[in-house]
Amino acid sequence: EVQLVESGGGLVKPGGSLRLSCAASGFTFSNAWMSWVRQAPGKGLEWVGRIKSKTDGGTTDYAAPVKGRFTISRDDSKNTLYLQMNSLKTDDTAVYYCVTLRKWELLFFYWGQGTLVTVSS
Amino acid sequence: EIVLTQSPGTLSLSPGERATLSCRASQSVSSSSLAWYQQKPGQAPRLLIYGASSRATGIPDRFSGSGSGTDFTLTISRLEPADCAVYYCQQYGSSPPTFGQGTKVEIK
Numbered sequence: 001e002v003q004l005v006e007s008g009g010g011l012v013k014p015g016g017s018l019r020l021s022c023a024a025s026g027f028t029f030s031n032a033w034m035s036w037v038r039q040a041p042g043k044g045l046e047w048v049g050r051i052k053s054k055t056d057g058g059t060t061d062y063a064a065p066v067k068g069r070f071t072i073s074r075d076d077s078k079n080t081l082y083l084q085m086n087s088l089k090t091d092d093t094a095v096y097y098c099v100t101l102r103k104w105e106l107l108f109f110y111w112g113q114g115t116l117v118t119v120s121s
Numbered sequence: 122e123i124v125l126t127q128s129p130g131t132l133s134l135s136p137g138e139r140a141t142l143s144c145r146a147s148q149s150v151s152s153s154s155l156a157w158y159q160q161k162p163g164q165a166p167r168l169l170i171y172g173a174s175s176r177a178t179g180i181p182d183r184f185s186g187s188g189s190g191t192d193f194t195l196t197i198s199r200l201e202p203a204d205c206a207v208y209y210c211q212q213y214g215s216s217p218p219t220f221g222q223g224t225k226v227e228i229k
Contacts, residue, residue, distance in 0.1 A: 045158075045166065045209055045220040063217050097165055106218035107156055108211070109177075111165040 002026040004098045004112030011118045016088050022081040022098030022112055030054065030076040033101040036083050037108060038094035046094075048072075048083070050101060065091070088119045123147055123212050127221035135229045140197040142224045144210035149190045154214030157186055157195045160223075161206045169208075170195065202228050 008020040024032070033056070036048040049062040051072045060072050071084040081098055095114040102109055124147040132140055144155070153173035158166040168177040170186035173193055185196045197204055205228045210221040 044222050045211070047218045047220075061216065102171075105154070106213040106216065107154070107168075107171055108158070108166075109168055111167065113165055 002100065002110040004110060006096065006098050006112045006115040009096065009115030009117045011120065012088055013121055014088060014090055014119055017086045018088065018117060020083040020096055020115060024079045024081065029079040033103050034074065034081045035099045035101050035106070035108065036072060037097045037099050040094045047106065050106065090119050093117060093119045122217050123150065123215060123219050125210050125212060125219055125221035127210060127224045129224060131225045131227060133227040133229055134200055136200055136202060138200050140200055140226055142195040142208055144193040144221050146191045146212060150212045151214035153189050154212060155188070155193045156211045156213060158209045158211065159206045160209065166209065200228060204228065
């Protein structure tokens with residue numbers, strides 16, 4: 001059974017940083033393409049970014065609102081996905097979901113339960 | 122980027138009725154790369170339909186998707202109380218992937 005467990009959310013001040021983690025199990029993580037999707041309170045879904053598997057190049061892509069501020073990385077030895085968030089803004093307040101992708105497509109298959117990030121002074 | 126517009130905003134129906142949800146794209150979605158997700162209150166979204174009409178693993182055949190180009194439909198036949206949720210469409214034919222704003226299905 002695929003399991004994705006996010007952690008690291010919390011309250012942070014505008015301009016601050018936070019790193020989210022996603023522990024994966026139930027599938028071969030090193031072969032997986034992974035993504036982060038966020039949802040502001042009471043709002044819809046917004047793609048944050050993607051990372052390919054290392055065998056497929058390991059490259060990353062980001063949505064325009066977070067490009068240059070957020071970084072996605074992975075540690076295949078720990079089956080863990082990360083999202084480093086810098087220069088946080090109040091608009092970044094959301095539940096952040098870790099999601100598996102179908103290779104070569106931005107189709108979101110399995111979702112974690114999410115972790116809440118609140119950016120507020 | 123492709124903008125997806127879902128209608129109606131809220132659908133209120135009785136158990137056993139058929140629900141028809143619409144998703145319209147601002148430009149053609151390539152290769153029918155259109156998915157539908159279900160999100161119940163307090164839960165993460167769940168993939169229902171991909172490729173416009175293919176059901177994801179474990180999804181009952183009461184859920185069906187159709188459409189191509191710019192107009193897509195999710196149909197839930199024989200509504201059950203457990204179908205109470207917000208349903209989102211998403212296109213993945215071009216980057217960035219985008220979601221519709223959601224349709225809330227209420228059961229009377």
